[in-house]
Amino acid sequence: MIRNFDLDLLRSFVAVADLGSISAAARRVGRSQSAVSLQMDRLAEMLGFPVLERKGRGVVPTPRGGAFLDDARRLLDLNDQVLNQHLHGSFAQPLRLGFVQDVGEGVMQRILVRVAASFPQAPITVRVCSTLAMLEKVMVEELDLAVGFRHETELPATVLLREPLVWIASRHLRLDREAPVPLVLFENPCICRSAAIAALSAAGRGFRVAFTSPSLPGLMAAVGAGLGVTVRSPRSLRHDLAVVNDLGTTALPDMEFVLYGRSGARTEALTKVEEILCEEIRREHPLYAVA
Template sequence: MAEVSTATLDLELLRSFQAAAQLGSLAAAAQQRHRTVSAISMQIKRLEEALGSRLLERGSRGVTPTAIGEALLQESRELLRLHDGMLSRFTGRGLGGKVRLGLPEDYARELLGSVLPEFMAYHPDVLLEVVTATSGELARQLNRSRLTLAVMLDRPHSLPGGETLWHTTPVWAGPRRGELSARPRLPLALHEVDCPYRALAIEALEALGRPWHAVFTSTSIHAVEKAVEMGLAVSVLDRERLTSAMRELGSEDGLPPLKRCEAKLFFARQIEVSSRPAVEALAALLRERLHERGPWHAVPRPA
């Protein structure tokens, strides 16, 4: 009779590997896991020995997953999510702690309407706080440990690391009627500083040498959209936000192409031990719903 393998994987090793791969640094993983750097390094070495494969490439700027490490990262997320959910259901001990989540305002409405209510329904004992702001402001708050988790675009801040969730589709948006793009100085409706799409618009216009001026500036995405709909200005919006009162503008309107952005998931470097399982659970749900889809195409959990 063939011998049955009794080999198992230590979940704590997987958690340390996950932290290092997500944060891109053994030091950051050590802070998050409340361990020493040498302990994290030893745990990953033990995991690599157990699997017989190198999982992380070490470099001067930190660590990055190898191809095998990337595959393990994807599968270990699901394994840990299932493990933690099963433990919670059968022991009667739900997740607790506090999660302060940062979101760009442009995507908050969709996330508040789908992903976050589901998380709160599954984990009612978690104290969830949601903050909306520009990606630049969210990056500052994350650096100051005012957030534990954040979804933000990859500009204009220079925060390293982060996991790509989806690619955005920024477009020039103008009113359905009127030819604002034909004016000598392009009238713009913009967010204030630290907005990725403000940076995209200005960079593209200045590279083209196209004169512009800010007719309308607001911290509210809805106010910016209204300024476009009412024919006051042109703006840069995610294509999914275009309304029937707007139209997409392009090269035929004398406007330059726009670069795409990445929406990324970022973790705080320091997370309270009591809150870490809840942070990981919310991160897992965000990945599951948003990876390569974005908030407008998030797949709901099967009934």
């Protein structure tokens, strides 16, 4: 009979589930691949059912392992919250975070719930803006950590997640093959804008910019209204939108989410916040996470 869970087993299990890879999880938790494999065998033996199964080249939780995963997260969060409350009970320094809009409201909400629980006395500031704007704020120490798209910089950077870019339009939009493709785009600079224009140009397909906006909700509202086609990751899809596969272009590049931080030593608090950011963003699409 299980009397106490080994939190190290749970932490390794969550890492494997998030990353879809035992080797990647081993690097995150600072153990060897064989040690993490043994941990997963031990956890399955303790619970009485397998927690992982193979899928393609990676691993995913089994149905029962997936149900247990949420409980494992709660146990680890409670453990970390209690520790941080007592180790950093007086920690009240501001935590300043930046995100690109594509991270998504749901992911940001989960991140803020966990950060606020770990550091209840710390004022939290969030800026949602472009990657370039965030990098500038990190460099002048107006932000502590930022999640944006890949960009050349001397700041410490960790690739969190790669997602395929796709063409997206309203389900009701009908494109005239003889007419220029109407594009709905962010203002420059934007990796999705550049990818869309480059792909159409390489395919010899005409296009026109039908709508621009600095706001992701504004952009997606225009797509939903049928003003044109845009390029985003699949996470932007809604019930009224669909992927467009007949524009005659080659595959679009991937979108990479990158965690940027300030140069120099990390405080223990920022290390914990960084861990939360990595886990929650990679949790969206664990099999496509960077190994």
